[in-house]
Amino acid sequence: MFVDNVEIVVKAGTGGNGLASFRREKFLPFGGPDGGDGGRGGNVFLEASIDLKDLASFKHKLFYKAENGGPGGKNKMHGLNGSDLCIKIPVGTIAYVRKNGELVQKADFRINGQRVMIAKGGRGGKGNVHFATATHKAPREFQSGEEGERIDVELQISLPVDVGIIGMPNSGKSTLLSAISGAKPKAADYFFTTQEPVMGTVDDGRNRYVWAEMPAIIEGSRKGKGIGSRFLRHLSRAAVLVYLLDATSQQIEEDLACLKEEVKEFNQEFAGKKYVVAANKMDETVDNTALSNLTEKLAVEGVRLFQVSAIGESGLKDLVATVHKMVTDAGVMQSEEPAPEIIFRPRPVDRQA
Numbered sequence: 006m007f008v009d010n011v012e013i014v015v016k017a018g019t020g021g022n023g024l025a026s027f028r029r030e031k032f033l034p035f036g037g038p039d040g041g042d043g044g045r046g047g048n049v050f051l052e053a054s055i056d057l058k059d060l061a062s063f064k065h066k067l068f069y070k071a072e073n074g075g076p077g078g079k080n081k082m083h084g085l086n087g088s089d090l091c092i093k094i095p096v097g098t099i100a101y102v103r104k105n106g107e108l109v110q111k112a113d114f115r116i117n118g119q120r121v122m123i124a125k126g127g128r129g130g131k132g133n134v135h136f137a138t139a140t141h142k143a144p145r146e147f148q149s150g151e152e153g154e155r156i157d158v159e160l161q162i163s164l165p166v167d168v169g170i171i172g173m174p175n176s177g178k179s180t181l182l183s184a185i186s187g188a189k190p191k192a193a194d195y196f197f198t199t200q201e202p203v204m205g206t207v208d209d210g211r212n213r214y215v216w217a218e219m220p221a222i223i224e225g226s227r228k229g230k231g232i233g234s235r236f237l238r239h240l241s242r243a244a245v246l247v248y249l250l251d252a253t254s255q256q257i258e259e260d261l262a263c264l265k266e267e268v269k270e271f272n273q274e275f276a277g278k279k280y281v282v283a284a285n286k287m288d289e290t291v292d293n294t295a296l297s298n299l300t301e302k303l304a305v306e307g308v309r310l311f312q313v314s315a316i317g318e319s320g321l322k323d324l325v326a327t328v329h330k331m332v333t334d335a336g337v338m339q340s341e342e343p344a345p346e347i348i349f350r351p352r353p354v355d356r357q358a
């Protein structure tokens with residue numbers, strides 16, 4: 006099962022307490038303060054890794070904590086800093102944090118190795134050496150370590166996809182993806198062969214474009230029929246959608262209307278995405294009247310219908326080139342988009358003995 010959404014809690018380490026102590030030496034009865042500072046608490050980072058494919062490993066562990074800082078010691082000894090905790094997540098994950106019940110996007114992990122601090126460790130408290138003044142030579146004050154941040158995090162995979170292939174079962178989505186990219190998803194003559202999104206990269210010599218095949222959509226997908234439309238969330242980033250139709254279908258126009266309706270119902274914003282339509286299995290069709298009618302109707306809306314054969318690999322070059330141009334014109338390519346680093350800065354807490 007492909008897990009693409011989890012909620013976890015992360016807790017950064019609390020800073021170590023500062024120490025209140027005094028030098029005690031044989032011939033120095035009032036040796037002055039010598040309590041050291043506490044170490045800082047470990048931070049929690051999220052780091053994108055291509056080694057992870059989904060969020061399944063998070064299903065068994067929901068709480069993640071970095072190490073606390075060690076307390077300050079005598080002789081002005083600084084406490085040990087707590088180790089940072091680095092949580093690996095798949096490339097393509099968007100991290101949201103919950104603030105007053107609302108989910109706020111904090112970071113979008115698009116490149117392998119991208120690292121973002123999600124919870125900051127508390128500062129170590131100051132030891133009593135810091136509180137001595139000319140008139141206050143034996144301070145008993147010290148600071149407690151600052152509490153590490155505790156953050157509710159929601160991780161959601163939204164793949165770095167430029168082009169999303171959407172179609173009914175058996176329309177040839179996997180065959181198309183295999184024909185144009187290095188991906189080799191299983192293609193077979195039964196419904197719902199593909200149960201998870203499959204990505205493939207298409208290199209046109211100048212740029213790399215990421216295409217992804219979504220599990221099939223059927224009428225009622227949004228209401229839980231078939232595998233469901235929940236995978237469509239992976240297309241949040243896609244600049245272009247390709248509606249893949251089976252040209253041998255008796256109701257090609259209704260098929261397209263159904264796909265578009267399901268997508269729109271899933272997310273109104275998707276309805277605004279640029280798209281093309283491709284009629285597949287042209288090697289098998291005999292009567293093309295319905296297809297011609299649909300082509301004309303779409304042309305009025307400025308949408309192109311491509312006639313292709315994924316198996317025969319005909320018409321694919323034109324389709325791919327047009328779609329790539331649309332992605333480039335949209336100006337956002339997933340393979341080139343780094344995300345900004347987010348850092349939290351909590352305020353220190355003072356306390357007196």
Ligand SMILES: Nc1nc2c(ncn2[C@@H]2O[C@H](COP(=O)(O)OP(=O)(O)OP(=O)(O)O)[C@@H](O)[C@H]2O)c(=O)[nH]1
Binds near residue numbers: 173174180221314315
């Ligand atoms: N004649 C013909 N058959 C095709 C073509 N493309 C795919 N097929 C066949 O159609 C069947 C389904 O192909 P898939 O690529 O598995 O279709 P899919 O849309 O990925 O199917 P699901 O993952 O189940 O939704 C397979 O038997 C393919 O061999 C084509 O261009 N022409």
Ligand SMILES: [Mg+2]
Binds near residue numbers: 178190
């Ligand atoms: Mg498939």
